[in-house]
Every structure is written in C-alpha cells, then in structure tokens.
Amino acid sequence: MYRIGSGIDFHQLVEGRDLWLGGVKIPHTKGALGHSDADVLLHAICDALLGALALGDIGTHFPDTSQEFKNIDSKILLERSFNLITIRGYKVVNVDASLCLEQPKIKPYVQEMQQVIAAILQVGIEDVSVKATTTEKMGFVGREEGLVAYATVLLQKK
Ligand SMILES: [Zn+2]
Numbered sequence: 001m002y003r004i005g006s007g008i009d010f011h012q013l014v015e016g017r018d019l020w021l022g023g024v025k026i027p028h029t030k031g032a033l034g035h036s037d038a039d040v041l042l043h044a045i046c047d048a049l050l051g052a053l054a055l056g057d058i059g060t061h062f063p064d065t066s067q068e069f070k071n072i073d074s075k076i077l078l079e080r081s082f083n084l085i086t087i088r089g090y091k092v093v094n095v096d097a098s099l100c101l102e103q104p105k106i107k108p109y110v111q112e113m114q115q116v117i118a119a120i121l122q123v124g125i126e127d128v129s130v131k132a133t134t135t136e137k138m139g140f141v142g143r144e145e146g147l148v149a150y151a152t153v154l155l156q157k158k
Helices: 038-050 074-086 108-121
Strands: 002-015 020-021 024-026 030-031 090-100 128-133 145-155
Touching: 020 030, 020 074, 020 090, 024 030, 024 108, 030 074, 038 074, 038 090, 038 145, 074 090, 074 108, 090 108
Parallel strands: 090 128
Antiparallel strands: 002 030, 002 145, 020 024, 090 145
C-alpha cells in the first residue's frame, strides 16, 4: 500500500536572518524570514509527508501563532511530521525535493542536507534527493527576494 504526497513552501529572503536549508546553516548575506527558523526545504518535506496521508498541512499542526514554534529548529517539525506518519503505520520510501533560489550555490551542502533528512526520516541518503535551480534571474526568486522549495514523498504501509 503506497501513498504519495507533495509539498511546496515559500519564504522571503531578508538581511539579518540565518539561512537554514535542509537542516544545514548556510553562510549567506541574507536568511529566510519566518516564525520558525524558516527552513523552506524541510517545510516542503513536512507538507509532503502530511499530504501523503491527507493530514492537513504544516500550518495546521505547527501554527505560526504559537510561541512554542517561535524560532524552532525545523528539524523538530520534520521529526514530528514523520512521527505522525509512523504512528499511522507508514514508512518513507523516498523523497525528491527541489530548491529554487538564485544564490548562494547549495551544491557544497547537498550531501549534508541529505544526511540530515535521511537520519530524521530513517532512510538511506540514496533515498533523499535534493536538487536546486535558479529562475534565470526572473521573478521574485531571480531578484533574490525569496526562495521556494518543492518536495514529493512516497510512503509505504509497514
Ligand atoms: Zn515555511
């Protein structure tokens, strides 16, 4: 028994914030704005996990009006999303995710992101794909005003 889920997330890029992507802190002049650490990639994966079992979205489970989630490490949100699918008897088969941002280049950090995500989701790093693209300078991503992440996950009944 398989279930598939997709997730998408957006954040503004602003000065004076740290840039967290895939659970890794990346040196950059700007960071993502948000109630939590604003890790757009982990949020998209959370939404894909929740979506696969029609459990709503990240905002339902971890509201940005709650002090509990202020500046929270999104790895904790991913763990909690993962727990919601494991208690229902599912495991992760694989994750495929894409980041859409103009800068910085994330290639040097991809392997670490895969390791972080794979450890939380209890899969091998070969089961976690993290890709990146720019928008060829077009739109809000091209102007470096924000960034986007997309994720797809496949779940299997244990
Ligand atoms: Zn988010």
